[in-house]
Amino acid sequence: MGSRNSGNPRICSHQIPDPLITDSGLYVVTLRLGRKKRIRIGKLGVIEFQPGCYLYVGSASKNLRKRIERHKRREKPLQWHIDYIRRHCRFIGVTLAGIDEGECSLAERVIRSVDGKIAYPRFGASDCNCAGHLIFSEEIKSWKETFLSI
Numbered sequence: 598m599g600s601r602n603s604g605n606p607r608i609c610s611h612q613i614p615d616p617l618i619t620d621s622g623l624y625v626v627t628l629r630l631g632r633k634k635r636i637r638i639g640k641l642g643v644i645e646f647q648p649g650c651y652l653y654v655g656s657a658s659k660n661l662r663k664r665i666e667r668h669k670r671r672e673k674p675l676q677w678h679i680d681y682i683r684r685h686c687r688f689i690g691v692t693l694a695g696i697d698e699g700e701c702s703l704a705e706r707v708i709r710s711v712d713g714k715i716a717y718p719r720f721g722a723s724d725c726n727c728a729g730h731l732i733f734s735e736e737i738k739s740w741k742e743t744f745l746s747i
């Protein structure tokens with residue numbers, strides 16, 4: 598993937614009003630797992646997760662606010678892969694983005710930005726063919742700084 602001059606959503610706190618107005622768009626949820634843990638992730642089975650930061654890339658074509666509120670809640674019916682690990686993690690924050698980029702390419706950019714790696718193949722990627730939408734990074738610098746640079 599080369600760099601593009603246009604079409605890239607700029608992900609930073611100054612851009613937050615846009616997705617909030619349309620109530621739709623891409624987002625990155627950042628979670629932190631305090632210690633190594635084996636967690637059953639739906640049909641993916643039991644996975645051992647290392648302590649560190651987990652960044653989940655998702656999108657909502659509508660009801661973005663409700664979706665984010667749902668990600669914040671620890672207890673809920675387990676529907677998506679991310680719900681299974683969310684229960685064991687601290688919620689660090691969420692970054693919103695415009696919708697003119699696919700989740701998969703945003704995930705690739707997040708990987709580069711935090712010098713991370715796919716946490717587990719196909720995690721959160723049931724509806725597409727990419728490597729996965731959950732990114733692991735042992736330590737991300739400052740949360741804000743990280744997203745300003747994506």
Ligand SMILES: [Zn+2]
Nearest residue numbers: 701722725727
């Ligand atoms: Zn994907």
